[in-house]
Amino acid sequence: MTKAPVASAMPSDAAPAFRETLPAKDVGGAFENMPCDLCASFQPENGEDRRDAGRRYAVRRGQAIGDIAATDSWCASLATGVLRIDASQGAAPRTVGLIFPGQIVAHPFDADPCGTAVVAVTRSNICLHARGDLQHVTEHYPSIRRLLLRSAFQTLAETRRWMLVISRPRARERVAAFLVSVAGRFPTSGHDTFDLVLSRGRIGELLGLSLETVSRQIHALAKAGLIALPRRRHVRLLNRSGLEAVAGITFRHPSGAAA
Amino acid sequence: MTKAPVASAMPSDAAPAFRETLPAKDVGGAFENMPCDLCASFQPENGEDRRDAGRRYAVRRGQAIGDIAATDSWCASLATGVLRIDASQGAAPRTVGLIFPGQIVAHPFDADPCGTAVVAVTRSNICLHARGDLQHVTEHYPSIRRLLLRSAFQTLAETRRWMLVISRPRARERVAAFLVSVAGRFPTSGHDTFDLVLSRGRIGELLGLSLETVSRQIHALAKAGLIALPRRRHVRLLNRSGLEAVAGITFRHPSGAAA
DNA sequence: CGGTACATTGACTGTCATCAAGCTACGTGG
DNA sequence: CCACGTAGCTTGATGACAGTCAATGTACCG
Known part of the structure; x- marks a missing residue:
């Protein structure tokens, strides 16, 4: 989980278009304004400010989400593409899971038990909540919080199902x-x-x-x-x-x- | 996740003593009033009502927590003993994980993906939040909510670490x-x-x-x-x-x- | 056009699942 | 208290299967 090569494009505003970590020409406009699961659950009628929604990025193949977030705590919703979760238990990193569109991937809030990195397997579009943002959002937005909690348990259940396969x-x-x-x-x-x-x-x-x-x-x-x-x-x-x-x-x- | 053999003792009040699903003589008094991780995080100074804390049970060896909770959605903090998580992917149930004292085990909020049951491996003392209770608590108690979310990610990380072992x-x-x-x-x-x-x-x-x-x-x-x-x-x-x-x-x- | 990363195929060896038999510990009931 | 039954454990023999090493093949990249 190095935070060295920070993504080239830094977030500056909250417009709902995918930020670029790629040369602009590579970006299809198809996913701009496409709501991610997290953002879609914002409830403006309850006073939830849509500008608190995550920032969107197009992620290069092989790029780590952690590098884009540039913090040790973040959470992202995958719009398109595929991500993989690599766990490096001391030695060589091994892939221990995949993330598909519609899924939410969250990086441990405080401590990362074994160093896991989330890397784009293909070119992907994500909606990212970085540290401060995330804390603020989970405190004040019950819908997001619920979704995050639910996603965590869902991922856990899927991981357990994989254990049955692997064994x-x-x-x-x-x-x-x-x-x-x-x-x-x-x-x-x-x-x-x-x-x-x-x-x-x-x-x-x-x-x-x-x-x-x-x-x-x-x-x-x-x-x-x-x-x-x-x-x-x-x-x-x-x-x-x-x-x-x-x-x-x-x-x-x-x-x-x-x- | 059958809800047939409901535990003999049903919760009736909120006193912080372990409820019995065992003959009373088997219950050591050592764990009465022992705070579980969840309850300990209640913050009365913030107006959190300690009576909303989970109800405590002594669980027999081999007994399923789901039977005690008697709902499809619950969450428990383990004070003493060991629990195991059994996943029955269609066929024979297989043990896919262990829960040790201090850990929190939550049963999926809405859907149980593969039928998992949490069973006591040894005589255990748990602090249980059942459905309605749980929903109320997570809505109104930020400290509990945080703990639950954190616990979920921690368990997920541990499960991933096990995947590395199994493979x-x-x-x-x-x-x-x-x-x-x-x-x-x-x-x-x-x-x-x-x-x-x-x-x-x-x-x-x-x-x-x-x-x-x-x-x-x-x-x-x-x-x-x-x-x-x-x-x-x-x-x-x-x-x-x-x-x-x-x-x-x-x-x-x-x-x-x-x- | 060459280089590199990935994939296939083969030969061989070690390990683990399976089957089978006997053993130990423990609880139950006579 | 002992006989017995059962569940769990140990141990052995055997064969199938997957890991390893090695060589070749193929696609994709500059």
Whole structure:
């Protein structure tokens, strides 16, 4: 959690457009004014000032949210893109979770137990509340506070569900569970083809497998006719229920396409 | 999360003594009036009514907190004893986490994603906030609210740390990490001997190992001179730093003995 | 056009799950 | 108090599976 390379663009006003940490040309205007879950819950009729809403940023692939926030305490709502959570337990950082659009990711308020960093896996648009801002908002805005608390417990429950996946003895089941989980996350995946987002190595980290095993299992699932592999990082579901049967779990996400 | 066998003793007043779900003779008076973390944070000087504090219960071994609360939404602070969190992802319930004294355990506010139950591993004393109570308290008591939010993120961080442990390829490391973790939890363990709390089988669930492997690894650690096994479920640390080295992690818990 | 990061494939070894049998501790009831 | 039953634990043998090492292959980047 270094705070060294501060994002190039610093927030200056509260207009609801994504701030840039990218060259301006890379920014699609599509997400400007798009309300994030946190901001959408502001209730002006209750005297809540919309200008206290978080500041929006476009985040580069590989960029850490912590660097943008430039404080040790922040919270963000993900509008588009995918983030990953890396935990560095002393040694090499390992990916321990993913954040998909609609989810809220909060960085521990006081102490960071093991050094976790939140990094953009793809180009992402976030709505960020930095330290002072966040404190002020959670004190005075019950709706935000509720949402944050609820999100925390939801994330906790999901993490526990992942523990069940990871503790499976067979690699096949874990990989299948990962695929089902990611597939269920993409609202855009009407046509059953989706981006795997992570490299084989990072999938391995997440599942507690070696990258070779991940590769082999993905291809084994393809040979079994459950999925197709149009590109290296893309998967098409040929038999979703079959895949869920292998995974032993049906992931159902509140937001996004039904699993 | 069945709500069938409601605890025998129902809360009736707000006196700060542990309510009984046990025959009265089994109740030590030692914990009466002992403040739980949640209640201790009440600030009467700010107009917070201490009578809104949670109700206290002594919980039998094997009893589910959900049965006592008799609602689908509650939160409890553990004074003494150990609780376990069981997640039943469709099939057989598996233990996915432990709760030690000083920790707060909250049951999801609205939806329970995978059916998790919180069960007493040993005889425990808890301070329980049930549904309506909880909502009222979190609305009107900033200190409680803060504590709850903080606790949620802390638990999340710990759960993520467990993911790192579980995803280790070697069984030896996982078992060692479990021992180090439990050892660090007991404030009473000044003499380095502690109760393992869980059966081999449940440890296996938690670590994603078979019970036979757990047994073998524990004995292997004993043969290596890192621990001694005075009784089946008791462990004495002979070489804590050596054990931590095998585990690859030093667990440090905010409350309880230093790791 | 070369470089780099990622992915695949193969061979081999170590570890762990599984099956199976016996053992210990503990509680219950005769 | 002892006999017995059960649940949990230990120990062994075996085979499948996943990690490791290594080499090759492929896409994407400048």
